Amino acid sequence: MGTLEALVAQITALSGEADLGQLHGQLKSNAQDNVMRQSAGGLLTAVTSLDPAAHSLGCLHLLEAKARTSNAQQGDREFLEAACRFLPACTPHQVHMAPEKFAAVCRAVKAHCLALGLPKRGVAPLRAAVAKLCPSPDHLSPIHADFFQLCLLSKCYGAAASVVEADIFLVDPARTACTPTDVLLYCYYGGLIEIGRRRYAHALELLLTAITAPTLVLNAITLACLKKFTLVSLLHAGAVPPLPKHTAPLVTRAAKNECGAAAELARLCSQGKSAAELAAFAQGKQAEFQQDGSVGLVKLAIEGHAKRQVQKLTQTYLTLSLADIAQQAGLGSPQEAELAVLRMIDAGEVHARISERDGMVHFLEEDEAYHSEATTEALDRLIGRSVELAAKLAAFDMAVSSDRAYMTKTELRSQRKADIDQSGPSTEPLGP
Template identity: 45%
Template sequence: MEGLVAQVVALSNPNDINQLLTTLKSSEAVFTQNYQHIAAALQTLDPVQHSLGFGYFLYYLGKGNLQAPDVAFIDNAARFFTLCDPAQIQAAPDVFCAVAKKLKEHVLAAGSPRRGILPLRCGLRALQPAPEVLTPLHADFFQLCLLSRCYNAAAEVLGQDIYDVSPAATTCTPTDLFLYCYYGGMLAIGRKQHARALELLLQALTAPAVVGNAIVAAAYKKYVCVCLIHAGQLLPLPKFTSSCVRHMVEAEARPYADLAAAAAARQPERLRRVADQHAAVFAADGNLGLVKQVVASLTVRSVQRLTQTFLTLPLADIAASAGLAGAAEAEEHILRMVAAGQIHAKIDGRTGMVRFADETRSSGQAGSSSAAAAGGSWDNVAGVAALDERLRQVLELNKRLQQAHDMVSQDRAYLSKVTARERSKYDLGGGGGGLGGSQGAGGSQGLGLGLGGDGDFGPFAAGGGM
């Protein structure tokens, strides 16, 4: 073990990092035979200067019979992820990700998921070749944020758009992509960013797949609830959604289809009845809280529709239209909606009349900024800056789409399949002469990008519901 430590110290420089990696890969027997000395050897290594070796020592330490939770392992791993050298750890992404999962297991066993948030956030940044690349640590980081209810800790990572999945550089798997979308959607729900939640959940639902899995099924159930809260109706899945996903959600999400139908009918009593009827199913899925928000959102939308039709209206009429018990309950709802900025209204306490104000005439710096951010006004500095940022994002996305198009159109495997498909439309070698109408024997096969489920959703099972 002393000799291996000496090699790690001597070879931990940019010129010898490949030689060190080869040495560490061939030293499994040394780690196994000297397992009891690994913890002591870690104290002689620096996680900054000897990041590659430090990661391997932690990997074999966690791989052995270490009982969770181990405080010393948590401390060493947290220090390693916070201080590690990206150039070294990117040489062995599989070892790095394995240590991260062990750290997550230990902090969960200790009942303190909050301890793993900062180390994993630093770790995923170190592992990323670029900010827009997905890593296996994204899902683990999101899960710890969910379990510790530190939703804002994930704000920066959650706000970063992911454009690339590079398995060779990060050992990312299809399950990592599905979990990133699912946990990210849950975090966005917790932060009341429903549009972002729909975007992430829809990515999980529309990812190329040849078989359904439990993560996609759970994502669809949350997708239905968020659609009803955010848009007031169930938005149909895009046409390019895999047929296996469509069949799976139709079979497993019937209670959610009933909920969507009741919400579309705009009948509060019917919606409450459906929510109560399937309450056990919603609770088992971890979505009972979301369903309650769906029921509450119907009342909000009913009041908002009234503001588009009337300038003044008695509280009693509002209660009758929104399905509320009476004028007192209607007044409570209107006050909450005004405080949340959902409507602009004034209540005359003497007459019980509600006067709905035009939102565009509302004053105040906060209101002006929010309107600009939402696209309602561009006559101030904040609005122009928001518009400029949006345009920059659109141009960047267009550039990436063009690059992806060029890459695919020049791919030999893609071109050969497209050529075979076109040739299969005509029988060029048939005995009848000329151009035959029958399909060739080769047949036409679509481009398969199978993202099937592993069958092992350990991180997903521990996630819990929103």
């Protein structure tokens, strides 16, 4: 049996709400798989003949079969177009039945976009795909990482804004076909996007998630995250915080051994070296930084270091001559210092006035007095989010403690403990 026409007819017939389960079983079967593989050329025509919304499951299988047969190295424009039409139009609950297939199609879309050199083409469809596959915005899907990568390559940082800003809390491989690698990639690419959008605090958060993800092997992505984390911390806070204690020891060790250049830069910064010295160091390690693709970050970090020096001066001085600023912040000349301070005033990073007459800078007190409505709003928002998060936490706690398996296990464990007490310890204690 089995031609593509028959298959299409079956899809059309079984796309009713009640028959979806049956259709899913049919499509998964080996026989249909063979059919699809044999008639690879006609798959796209078949897809176009189907309505992406009504027959999402069928389309998905056909597209996925096509993705498997087509060569991602060269790129297939027709497939790409078909998939890009399908992704925004498909029906979520149908594609939820085969998350792996859906993720595979998205990955193929990304691969074809890259092969054709059209990263921009995939941005909108993949954004739609993220929304379709995730049961809630809290969920992480493998598509997140692919989407971010395309955004990065096409420099559409703004397009990723809504997705990267939505905090993820849940990874549910059963529903979104997520793998550990997807999580790391999500963090890495998300971090890069946030760096591009200059939202460093969130970038740090994402990178740290990747660094502290539980792991048994050292991963190249984790390492890359570590390097970026070091540099972004320098840029954002002027110092690198120690890694949390729950970081895998493997990673902590790697942080010491593998991130030489970045860590060295952090060390120099903490010693209060001047910007010129730091720049000289960065020049020396140019090749290493270039390889990591972080030359720009290094430059920013060094610039930030000089700025921080000036900001520190505002804590100490009310007025200071430009010459002194240049000397204390390690800037070359008074002119350079003037330019630096001027830029900082412009950016609102320092409150000061420059007096041209005598070459003096007057530092003013910060005018943020927390009187404004905006402050109240910000506080309100913060409290709201805390409450929201606390509710999530409570729900999670509830879910864990009412988990049947968990309860049987704790029951068993206490029994076992009683046994051990009688016969002496046999397993290592693992108190949290």
